[in-house]
Each structure stands twice: as C-alpha cells, then as structure tokens.
Amino acid sequence: MILEQSPAATQSTHSSRRTFCTSLCAVLAAAALRGRAQTPPFPGKEPDPQPLKLTDITRAEMTPGRVVDYRKLGAFYLAADDRGIFALTAVCTHRGCLVLSEGPTGFGCPCHDSAYDFQGEVTEGPAKLPLRHLEVKAMEPTGLLQVDIATTVSPETRI
Numbered sequence: 001m002i003l004e005q006s007p008a009a010t011q012s013t014h015s016s017r018r019t020f021c022t023s024l025c026a027v028l029a030a031a032a033l034r035g036r037a038q039t040p041p042f043p044g045k046e047p048d049p050q051p052l053k054l055t056d057i058t059r060a061e062m063t064p065g066r067v068v069d070y071r072k073l074g075a076f077y078l079a080a081d082d083r084g085i086f087a088l089t090a091v092c093t094h095r096g097c098l099v100l101s102e103g104p105t106g107f108g109c110p111c112h113d114s115a116y117d118f119q120g121e122v123t124e125g126p127a128k129l130p131l132r133h134l135e136v137k138a139m140e141p142t143g144l145l146q147v148d149i150a151t152t153v154s155p156e157t158r159i
C-alpha cells in the first residue's frame with residue numbers, strides 16, 4: 001500500500017520545511033555573529049559570561065607611561081600614552097599564553113618569546129597579530145575604569 005499526500009499537503013510540507021530552514025539559518029547566523037563579538041580569551045575556552053570588568057583605578061590615576069596589570073581580573077592590561085588610556089588583552093596571539101608587562105617598552109610572552117610594543121604591535125615573533133585593544137569606559141560618578149573584554153576596538157582608540 002502506497003500512501004500519497006495531496007498536492008495541498010505536499011505544498012504545506014515544503015512550506016514548513018522552507019520556514020524551518022529559514023529559521024535555522026537565522027539562528028546559526030545570529031550565533032556566528034555573537035561568536036565574533038565575544039572572542040574567547042583563550043583558544044578553545046568559552047567566552048567569559050561576564051565580560052564587563054570594573055577595575056579599581058580611575059581615569060585620573062592613569063598617567064602616560066603607566067601600565068596596570070589586570071590579568072587576574074580578566075586577562076588584560078590598562079595602559080596610558082600621550083594620547084590617552086587604552087586596554088590591551090594579555091592573551092598572546094600566538095597560542096594564548098598570558099604576556100608579561102615589561103613597562104614602557106612593551107610586553108613579552110614567556111611561552112615562545114614573542115614580543116609586543118607598548119601599543120600591542122608585534123616586534124618579535126612567532127606571534128603575527130597584534131594584541132587586541134579592548135573597550136574602556138570611565139564610570140560615573142566614580143571615574144573608575146571599566147573594560148569590556150569581549151569588545152575589540154581600533155588600536156587608535158583612547159579615552
């Protein structure tokens with residue numbers, strides 16, 4: 001015995017399949033976009049569910065040349081140059097070790113000796129990509145600096 005569907009039922013099945021595929025594509029695209037916005041701090045690890053990190057330092061305390069270590073709070077450094085304050089991820093772009101601050105000369109990776117300048121540009125490999133610059137905001141009314149470790153900004157960004 002062969003069961004056949006009526007043309008209307010076949011049309012309905014195709015329509016609901018198309019709707020399902022469209023919905024699935026939308027969900028996958030949204031997930032891909034979210035994944036791009038929230039880069040995991042370490043390769044193979046999930047993004048931090050709380051990417052906003054409130055530091056204990058104010059905008060006024062960040063004088064040019066200063067680097068403050070927040071590797072324990074969220075794997076980043078706050079730094080300031082003549083143009084203002086910025087945040088850099090501490091995650092080496094080679095294989096994800098945490099880089100060490102070398103003061104105003106930059107950052108060095110203890111794993112395979114990559115080196116970065118004060119703005120996070122690679123000065124010595126094997127790393128090929130610069131350190132990510134992260135979004136920084138001064139909170140009101142305290143002036144405390146908050147870093148969003150999931151949001152990458154242009155290396156030129158300062159506050």
Ligand code: FES
Binds near residue numbers: 092097109112126
């Ligand atoms: S992980 Fe930093 S140089 Fe390899």
